Amino acid sequence: MKSMKLGSLALILLLVSAPFALGADKEPAIINPGPTPSDAIVLFSGKDISQWKNDKGADVQWKLLPDGSMEVNGSGSIQTKEEFGDCQLHIEWATPSEVKGDSQGRGNSGVYFQGRYEIQVLDSYNNKTYFIGQAGSFYNHFAPLVNASRKPGEWQTYDIIFHTPKATADGKSVTPGSFTVLHNGVLIQDHIEVKGDATTAAKFSGVAPKGPLILQDHGNPVRYRNIWIRKL
Ligand code: MG
DSSP: HHHHHHHHHHHHHHHHHHHHHTTSSSSSOOOOOOOOOOTEEEEEEOOOOOEEEESSSSSOOOOOOOTOOOOOOOOOOEEEEEEESSEEEEEEHHHHHHHSSOGGGGSEEEEEEEETEEEOOOOOOSOOOGGSSSOOOOOTOOOOOSSSOOOTSSEEEEEEEEEEEEOOOSSSSSEEEEEEEEEEEEEEEEEEEEOOOTTTSSOOOOOSSSSEEEEOOSSSEEEEEEEEEOOO
């Protein structure tokens, strides 16, 4: 009888404590959701480009346009001065309205997390290319689930949740991270694995807790605007 009571007590304690073990004991912070969330770091909102540097560490030379965007102009890729690990990124981009080139040569740019893992930016509207290289692909690794591209020249959005791959304690292997990507509000990458293999020709390689966000200059005048990031 006594042991049964103790058993019941243990069960009750387990049930009561279970939600706390799952992290339900912390009161969520109150934020203003925005359009730009109040706990986000604004990386670019139209004029101020001071959060960025070029690939030689100097001031960014991309063209600032009157519509509040910045345009790739052949002066090289740019990267954030701050480095990030796990994060949520919002970024808006537009490929040139005047269509030139095809496949990887049409509206190519890209967003590199930790300077390593590229979510491809490309004009993928009526533009055939390899699946792991089209817009929204985790370049060379995963094709998007669907092609949710808008027409050339139209503004498009990526909302990306990134978790870093991590080296195991013995340093011999990697616990995969992940990408979840919404393209124009549509889920196109559903918690896919990031195993630590950097995109070909990425500026950095190897697994690290943090790294800069890089926007690629692939020689096409792609525009970007309204970029913000939340650390997770
Ligand atoms: Mg690219």
